[in-house]
Structures are given as structure tokens and as C-alpha cells.
Amino acid sequence: METSEKEQAKDGAKTNGDAAAAPSKEAHPHRDSGKAIVSMQGVSKTFYRGKEPVPVLDNLDLEIAEGAFEALMGPSGSGKSTLLNLIAGLDRPTRGQARVAGSNLTDMNDAELAKFRSRTIGFIFQQYNLMPVLTALENVELPLLLTKLSGSERKKRAQTALRVVGLENRMTHYPRQLSGGQEQRVAIARAIVNDPTIIVADEPTGDLDRKNADEILSLLEKLNTEFKKTIVMVTHDPAAAERATVTRRLDKGALT
Ligand code: ADP
Ligand code: MG
Secondary structure (H helix, E strand, O other): OHHHHHHHHHHOOOOOOOOOHOOHHHOOOOOOOOOOOEEEEEEEEEEEOOOOEEEEEEEEEEEEEOOOEEEEEEOOOOOOOHHHHHHHHOOOOOOOEEEEEEEEEHHHHHHHHHHHHHEEEEEEOOOOOOOOOOHHHHHHHHHHOOOOOOOOHHHHHHHHHHHHOOOOOHHHOOOHOOOOOHHHHHHHHHHHOOOEEEEEEEOOOOOOOOOHHHHHHEEEEEHOOOOOEEEEOOOOOOOHHHHEEEEEEEEEEOOO
């Protein structure tokens, strides 16, 4: 623990408290604004395997306050990723209303959803999903290729994002030349380079050892407290959920 604390202090990823006394919900009651940035009413999601319906989410109501850092827990197959994908506009509900950051996602077509995602959402995945043939800097620049920014402006923003995650000295490295924790930090830089309102993270520490997981969690905490990002994180890790301001549980398609 001590080594990891030192590391975190050194690269500035640590912002408040220490891991041994992980901040509880009560420690920062005013972190969220009280305004709902995600609002779901009567949301259901059913997949189809051939003609056979696979109901996954059943009539969910969910409000997430702007500025919150939420952890979503629950058994495997309970629909956590499905719910996260609905929040992120990667998919549409079968039924019900989903409003996220002022947009009504239920009524959007694919092009509108893509635009919504590129402006509003930053994604972080368990397996980083970096492009192996691109450097850290090029990976982080990728989301900006969809914008009208000039090449030099794109580079500048990607460099800034890599500095935020403490990887200014790894910009020209390829993913295979980085540790898992560093790869996830590149992925986080890629997620924030568009300055999204909401960060969604699907088991972001699932492939990391404790020390690297704690560093990634400290970084997410910093994005929440300093950069005011709303974060929705799916996790199995109780230590990860401890960092969040709110923990929800999903079981058999229902929030408990
Ligand atoms: P979790 O993330 O909680 O493990 P998921 O949301 O990934 O759960 O999946 C919940 C259920 O929905 C699973 O039974 C899974 O097989 C099913 N499912 C998820 N995505 C699809 C899809 N695209 N097509 C069919 N079934 C799916
Ligand atoms: Mg999942």
C-alpha cells in the first residue's frame, strides 16, 4: 500500500484521502449538483436470439445526479453492461424513456446517437481496447479525427490528456510497450480528450492488480472531483465501489 501511495503522490493522480480510509458517501456529500444528468423511466431492454426474446432489463427507473461518481454492481449477466450501454447511447431501450445530458435517446436515430456519444460520452473498457499499431498519442487522438480540429490542435489536446493521466513520458510508446495500468491510463486519456460530460467505465479495473487498480481509481476520482466529470462505473470490486459516491445493485434486470 505504501509504495502505491507514494507512486500516486508522485504522479499527482491522488487527490484526497488515502486508500486505507477510502472516502465514503458521507465524506463528500456535496460533490453532485442535485440535478439529474441521467433520467430513465420505465426502461426495458429485450434482446432477440433468433425469434426467442431475451429480456434483460425490466421497467427500470434511474436518476443519476450531475457530478456523481456511481458504482454499478451485480452478478454476471444481470444486465450491467446493457444498462451502461443505454446510458452511453450505444443502444436504445426497447421500451421507456432515457434522457441523458439533455438528449432524449429513445427517439434518436443511429447518426444522432453517434453525434451524442462523440460530444457527451467517454468510454473506458476492461480490456483497454487500444489500437496495437498506434502509439499512445495516436490512440488518444483517434476520437478527434471525427472533429474539424486541425492536426496540430488534435496533437495538442491528446498531449494534454496524456499529461492529465500522468503519461507525458510515454507518448510515443505502443500499447505492447506499456503495462496494463499504463494502457488503461492511455484509454482514460482517450476517453477524456473530447471533454465529455459523462464517463462510463465497464469494469475498468477488472484486469489489473490491486496497486494498478487503485491508481486507476484515484485517477477516476480526480476526474470526478477536479474535472467535474459524472462517472458511471460497473465493477465487481468492493474497493472500487468504495470510491464511488453512490453504489447501486442490479439483480435479474432490476435495480435494488
Ligand atoms: P453483465 O454486464 O451484468 O454481466 P450483460 O448486460 O452483458 O450483463 O448481459 C445481460 C444478459 O443479456 C446476458 O444474459 C447476455 O447474454 C444478454 N445479452 C447482452 N447483450 C446481448 C446481445 N447483443 N444479444 C443477445 N443477448 C445479449
Ligand atoms: Mg458486463
